[in-house]
Amino acid sequence: MSQIKYQSPRGTHDLLPEEIDKWRFVEATFRSLCAKYSFQEIRTPLFEQTELFARATGESSDVMVTKQMYSFVAPDEQSYTLRPEGTAGIVRAYLEHNLSERGPVAKLFYIASIFRYEAPGAGRYRQHHQCGVEMLGAAGPEADAEVLALSRDFLAALGIEAQLKINSLGTPQSRRDYVAKLRAHLEPQRASLSPDSQRRFEVNPLRIFDSKDPRDHAALQGAPRLLDHLAQHDPESLQHFQTLCATLDGLGIGYQIDHELVRGFDYYSRTAFEWVSDKLGAQSTVLGGGRYDGLVEELGGNPTPGIGFGAGIERLLLVREASGASPLEAAPITAFLVTLGEGARAAGAKILAELRANGIACDRDFVGRSMRAQMREANRQRARFTLIVGEDELAVGTVSLKNMESGAQETLELARAIEVLRGVS
């Protein structure tokens, strides 16, 4: 440990064999659900032109966000950035390949690495991994319900308990008026806000809702609510929200309306949602998403509605374990070849090849260990059978097949043993 010269960069992690099965489980669960919901996988480049992400993360905060991106100048002297989120690249691909021409609605999903230069914390890394979906071209609340139903099924399949919170942000226009109202409400108490929120008051008053400072909570008492504002000035958004709620009721998806659930960027509209868990301390969101009807246009396309969600795999696994979901184990191999003597050892490669040609997962000893050690290794790998080949067997062309669970052993021709092993593979 002390002679270590290189280590993985801060906030990045190696996924070792003993933990990879959990990841594969999450990914396989997500893929199979997406297939069920008819979402199709898309893979976009790990990096894009910096400009794309700068645009997609909004003009107002791009200075701040840019500091949290892994940007670099390539030999072509252009600036590129490792993707800090999943949606922008997909929208770019949607526009670049005119996916809108293939049908009115594109339902896409991705599993991707995400890079953000920020302080690592629980469930928060500089390279993390997300499962997400994007549904482009459908403006109605049934699209929201589709995405939410998938998210519900996903968490349920993972054995994660979480609560759904939803809210409506209205349209950028109606939200602008709301922000003005909110400012008006807070103005008189401005001096009593936390220092951070006094800054937010200038930059992005909606964010004050995210504050944990009691002073800010006090100031927000009696603040105007988004949904009330929509009722008066944006009836279409309210109708959208109410229809969604009714649909969720019909689907048996429980939710909680959270008037303080907000999003920072302009292209967000209407539905915003988060699945939260109390299992994680400060990082409570396990899956978040919402509608972004303004994004495609922002990135140069025709006005196109969109809604999606993203969920960090690291955090899903943390919550899953905190919830006491059953651990996952690697699939054992079917057979372990034990050889005795040089002749058998030399013949081993060919026997393994035959087993594998018949679809049998198998392994052997590669360091010339004793039979006892080979048996131990077979046990350690939880092999279901050992195939023992010694000089005796070699001489008459047979093998000894031992069932490691029952301990029963029989000597038979290799071809027969393969028949048996194929039957259990």
Next chain:
RNA sequence: GCGGGCGUAGCUCAUUUGGUUAGAGCGCCAGUUUGUGGCACUGGAGGUAGUGGGUUCGAUCCCCAUCGCUCGCCCCA
């Protein structure tokens, strides 16, 4: 970016008011007679105590720095 805690074998942790060869459990390797695992027993390998400085006769232990992890704050696409 700010503040608190932590950093001893592969893993989980002991140890020291600063004092000879830093320990345990698990894991790993080997053996317990001749070709048989899981249990048990025996033995073994493995650590310049994250790293670099400093204080001291002497540092794993005290001080500083640095890297990493962690908790909270900021931020959160």
